[in-house]
Amino acid sequence: MTLRFDNRVAIVTGAGGGLGRAYALDLARRGAKVVVNDLGGARDGSGSSLSAAQGVVDEITAMGGEAMANGASVTDAAAVEKMVAFVKERWGRVDILINNAGILRDRTFVKMSHDDFRQVLDVHLMGSVICTKAVWEIMREQTFGRILMTTSSTGLYGNFGQANYGAAKLGLVGLMKTLALEGAKYNVKVNTIAPLAATRMTEDLMPAELLAKMGPETVVPAAVFLVSDDAPTNAVINAGGGGFERAYVTLTQGIHVAPEDMTAETVAARFAEISDRTGEIVPDTGSAQGAVALGGGNRG
Ligand code: NAI
Structure with a gap:
């Protein structure tokens, strides 16, 4: 069975490099028309440029695929709505949204300013809310939609120095859980990926020999499955370096007392x-x- 995406229109946020680029390339290779969104800033969210997104569009075009570049910040609701309206006008539908854009402002909690916290929540959590809201009604009307959130092992399990990032990333799992319920009747399926891959986000966080085994392409199979026609809903999959696991929020039997x-x-x-x-x-x-x-x- 080959997973195909012919006639599907996908928006991938933060797709100018790293994981987003790898998702965009693979979806395009499988027949999707792809919107390569990227603000093109630095790892901490400063600056902007369309060149990263345009570079990925050029790669897709060179291999015979169809793509458009977009430089909207996912935190800018008006710019995101404009992007979605343009895609709808040009390609007629929006089938897939991969909420992938992200930044880091790592510091121990004692040194973390409110601004460090808000900026990270704003891009990861509100950015995903804004992009999802912009496509939600279109997907409901089509009775087809696939939305992928991006969490992290930090959100699921914690990581020293990443309180802001962890809070934002687990927030996305909560967002998925309710949207999966609200979207079910309309064939809008919402899932979450917890990637682990060598990108500029992790290049100085892991040893080089480990990074060499975990290029973004090792995460792509899970992400692509989770936005395919056969996708489940409400699933969290951890992926990277050949490993694929599923994460659950479990409940013990507990005690029940008088x-x-x-x-x-x-x-x-x-x-x-x-x-x-x-x-x-x-x-x-x-x-x-x-x-x-x-x-x-x-x-x-
Ligand atoms: P990356 O830094 O290469 O990619 C993030 C992209 O998002 C960048 O191209 C950046 O320009 C873009 N971006 C940032 N703010 C934006 C905004 N406001 N609007 C639009 N685009 C914006 O890093 P990577 O690793 O590819 O990260 C992708 C996603 O995966 C992020 O959500 C990250 O938190 C998540 N992740 C990555 C892990 C890894 O091991 N690489 C681990 C866990 C989660």
């Missing part, structure tokens, strides 16, 4: 039981989790 035992002392005394992972589940929705709690647990 009103007279609902005390801090009970929680303290039974914390090991509350934490015991035997028989843990993955609730489908927040309400399902509430039902487990109020219904006296999920045991058998």
Whole structure:
């Protein structure tokens, strides 16, 4: 089975280099028309230039594909709406959105300014909200849409010096979970990728011999599957260097006690039981989790 994207229109944000470029090239190779969006700034979000996006468009054109460059910042709602309106006018639809644009402002929390925190939240989280909102109605009307969020092992599991980035990245998983529910009726599927790849974002964070084994192309297979016709919804896949895993937010069986035992002392005394992972589940929705709690647990 070959995954094809003929007649599909895809927007990839932050596609002027790194992972976004690799996604754009592969989607174009598989027949999609691709919008290569990139602000073209530095790793910390400063500056801008259309040349990175245009370079990737040139690569796609050279291999016989169809692409357009766009320099909107994902944080600029008006510019993003303009981009989407232009794509709709030129290509008639928007099938795929890969929210990939991102910046880093790493510092330990003690040294991190509010501005460092807000800028990172703004690009990763609000940028994805703004781009998703700009295509959401189009996808609902088409009864077809594939949206990919980009989280990180930092968001899922934490990383020293990345409080701002981790908060933004786990926020995207929360965003996916509700949008997957709201999009289900309209065949709009929303998933999340947690990449690990050698790019300018990681070039000084990992040893060279490791980086050599994990080019962006090692993440592409998971990203492309997650925006394909056969994509699941509400899935988080970690990918990089040949590894593909799925991450879940699980719920333990916990304890369920009578009103007279609902005390801090009970929680303290039974914390090991509350934490015991035997028989843990993955609730489908927040309400399902509430039902487990109020219904006296999920045991058998
Ligand atoms: P990268 O720095 O090469 O790519 C990010 C791109 O986003 C850049 O081309 C940049 O110009 C663009 N960008 C930044 N702010 C923008 C804005 N406001 N509007 C439009 N474009 C903007 O880094 P990489 O590694 O390719 O990162 C891609 C995504 O993957 C990011 O969301 C990153 O957080 C995520 N990620 C990457 C990992 C890795 O191992 N490389 C690990 C976990 C997550």
